[in-house]
Amino acid sequence: MKTKSLCITFFFTFLFIFSYSQIIDRESINNLIEEIAESSDEELDYTQLYEDLYYYAQNPLNLNTATRYDLEKIQFLSDFNIEDILEYQRTAGDMKSIYELQLLESFSDEDIKHILPFVTVAPKEEKSIPSLKHVIKYGRNNLFLRTQFITQQQKGYTDDVDIDKRYQGNRFKYYTRYQFQYKQKIKFGFTAEKDAGEAFFKDSEKQGFDYYSAHLEAKNIGLFKTITLGDYQVRFGQGLIAWSGLSQGKSSYVMSIRKKYDGLRKYSSSDENKFMRGAGATIQLGEIALTGFASYKFIDGNIDLIDTITNDIQNVTSFQTTGMHRNLGELQDKHSVSEFIYGGNASWRHKSFKIGASYIQYFFGTELNKNTKPYNQFDFQGDRGLNASVDYQANYKNFYFFGEEAISHSGGYALLNSALIKLAPQFSLAILQRNFSKDYQAYYAAGFGEQSKTTNEKGMYFGAEMHPVRNLKVSAYFDSYSFPWMKFRTYAPSNGVDFFTEADYSINRYVDAYVRYKQESKYQNSSFDYTGVVPIIPAQKKQLRFHLNYQLARNLILKNRFEFAQYSTSETDNENGWMIFQDVNYQFSTFPLKINARIAFFDASYNARIYAYENDILYGYSIPGYSGQGIRTYLTLKYTVIKNFIDIWLRYANFAYADRDVIGSSYDEIQGSNKSEVKFQVRIKF
Numbered sequence: 001m002k003t004k005s006l007c008i009t010f011f012f013t014f015l016f017i018f019s020y021s022q023i024i025d026r027e028s029i030n031n032l033i034e035e036i037a038e039s040s041d042e043e044l045d046y047t048q049l050y051e052d053l054y055y056y057a058q059n060p061l062n063l064n065t066a067t068r069y070d071l072e073k074i075q076f077l078s079d080f081n082i083e084d085i086l087e088y089q090r091t092a093g094d095m096k097s098i099y100e101l102q103l104l105e106s107f108s109d110e111d112i113k114h115i116l117p118f119v120t121v122a123p124k125e126e127k128s129i130p131s132l133k134h135v136i137k138y139g140r141n142n143l144f145l146r147t148q149f150i151t152q153q154q155k156g157y158t159d160d161v162d163i164d165k166r167y168q169g170n171r172f173k174y175y176t177r178y179q180f181q182y183k184q185k186i187k188f189g190f191t192a193e194k195d196a197g198e199a200f201f202k203d204s205e206k207q208g209f210d211y212y213s214a215h216l217e218a219k220n221i222g223l224f225k226t227i228t229l230g231d232y233q234v235r236f237g238q239g240l241i242a243w244s245g246l247s248q249g250k251s252s253y254v255m256s257i258r259k260k261y262d263g264l265r266k267y268s269s270s271d272e273n274k275f276m277r278g279a280g281a282t283i284q285l286g287e288i289a290l291t292g293f294a295s296y297k298f299i300d301g302n303i304d305l306i307d308t309i310t311n312d313i314q315n316v317t318s319f320q321t322t323g324m325h326r327n328l329g330e331l332q333d334k335h336s337v338s339e340f341i342y343g344g345n346a347s348w349r350h351k352s353f354k355i356g357a358s359y360i361q362y363f364f365g366t367e368l369n370k371n372t373k374p375y376n377q378f379d380f381q382g383d384r385g386l387n388a389s390v391d392y393q394a395n396y397k398n399f400y401f402f403g404e405e406a407i408s409h410s411g412g413y414a415l416l417n418s419a420l421i422k423l424a425p426q427f428s429l430a431i432l433q434r435n436f437s438k439d440y441q442a443y444y445a446a447g448f449g450e451q452s453k454t455t456n457e458k459g460m461y462f463g464a465e466m467h468p469v470r471n472l473k474v475s476a477y478f479d480s481y482s483f484p485w486m487k488f489r490t491y492a493p494s495n496g497v498d499f500f501t502e503a504d505y506s507i508n509r510y511v512d513a514y515v516r517y518k519q520e521s522k523y524q525n526s527s528f529d530y531t532g533v534v535p536i537i538p539a540q541k542k543q544l545r546f547h548l549n550y551q552l553a554r555n556l557i558l559k560n561r562f563e564f565a566q567y568s569t570s571e572t573d574n575e576n577g578w579m580i581f582q583d584v585n586y587q588f589s590t591f592p593l594k595i596n597a598r599i600a601f602f603d604a605s606y607n608a609r610i611y612a613y614e615n616d617i618l619y620g621y622s623i624p625g626y627s628g629q630g631i632r633t634y635l636t637l638k639y640t641v642i643k644n645f646i647d648i649w650l651r652y653a654n655f656a657y658a659d660r661d662v663i664g665s666s667y668d669e670i671q672g673s674n675k676s677e678v679k680f681q682v683r684i685k686f
Helices: 002-038 047-058 079-092 098-103 109-118 132-138 328-333
Strands: 140-150 173-182 186-194 211-221 224-235 263-266 276-285 288-306 313-320 337-350 353-368 382-396 399-408 413-424 427-436 457-466 472-483 494-508 511-525 536-553 556-569 575-587 593-604 628-642 646-657 674-685
Touching (some): 211 263
Parallel strands (some): 313 353
Antiparallel strands (some): 173 186, 288 313, 413 427, 427 457, 536 556, 646 674
């Protein structure tokens, strides 16, 4: 009877999880990307995150053979989740059923709902080096062709602009991507992109696309854990000396503060800046891993001085990161600086402990000489630099420790240390301390912090997650930080505080909701004119959000959100903002068409602007800021022309403003109150 009751319990639990996961897996990805976007002041590329999660959604990860490296790709898994799975592999052997996740202490019902769409349980396969014939036969090919454009005329394309500032190309953005993949062992492909306004097979771009990228990645071939050729990413430790690509910071996943999935990996995104181009490899010698890499490419620089005799560039005032080459000024800066980088990492992992040492050195063909001001006098200058660090990870029972300590050629230092503690199965705590000196310089760093730059910051982060009752999760973080030296738009040492809390509740298998409150308090320069020293004043932003998902039918999901924001300083009246939207996601039962649509109403000042993630075409993303008064609408269609062969996407999105007759500024200015974008994409699988 006991066995029968247990089987019945597992059966109904599975039915609950399976039906509910149809909502949760999409929302998990959306929330993760949205939270990263809101917590960063940089425009990031989310292609790699999409690629990892989409791959596992199509090819679920076998928990019996999953390595730490595999599990870390599922970024919403906590370190306790990962350790529990690996410990279960070591002590209990193979899982016979996915239901066994319920036996792992760190997995709540919510965690299981999140992970279920991306994992499976299956017998182990023997490891072997596949033959070339086998790789070609069972590999998968994907070809993407995409175009997108703003329908309204922008100023940069008109005759009203001087010839040297006028955009040389048309308004269309073209994107082509091909990738071959054999499981997770071999990947190769290329990416080509032309941004809107850039020439295409004419004038300055007679070779066609403005940006080309190619990559080859092979894993687990003899002693080689990883081999990368072409374009690739480098990620060491906790990002204090090198972490190219997407970097997660503070988010609603309050326990996921450790940077995961480090090492070398291929690069196939369209961001034209912080990646490596060359070769790298990791050799596994038992418990020791040795990594080496070298990279050489050209980057954009804002040219300041040119030798009139040799025509050589003497120095630049900044490195450009937009990747835009639309007019003569932008084209002059294109690839004006050579960049050579090399480095390596050695690590030793023994069961629950890992320690590593990393080194990176970079040389630029042209000196960087910034227009020095008091706030940036400790920034990187010159034509070369280096960083070295030591990082560690350790877990003991319900404790998980990690950190990295780094130095730079300038004599600066960066220290980061953290502890994750599971005080009870229903309660976890995270603590993270960082101390980045004002003269620490690391060009490729992306450490955890309030700023995008890993420098001039001290802070203490506390995060907590609890499950007080079934189907309820409460998470919160408190981050107190200071800037020992002045920074851009804050011309004095300052400090700040962030507070965040969220309650997620599953009402039933068809409905879930969350309520969120976030408050940021920091200092900035006064907005008044001063002839002498500009004082700094406190500024605060508060945000309250209510979000609801409900599944009306197996193929119909609706989402509602209301969000309110308030921005205030000691000098001005409160600025308010609100936004409300309705989403409809529908999959036809007998017709291969899927629809995602939204209508949103908003009224917000720029300082109280609100961000909201939008469903987009595959590997595309849109996270616009809602400011002003108006209506935002979009419609995304996915149609399967031939199953497992050809899919097409069409997306139309529009901002209709009620408070302006001119949108944008400078050469992107639009005369009118509407801004619309169209995207069209074809995927061919073979």
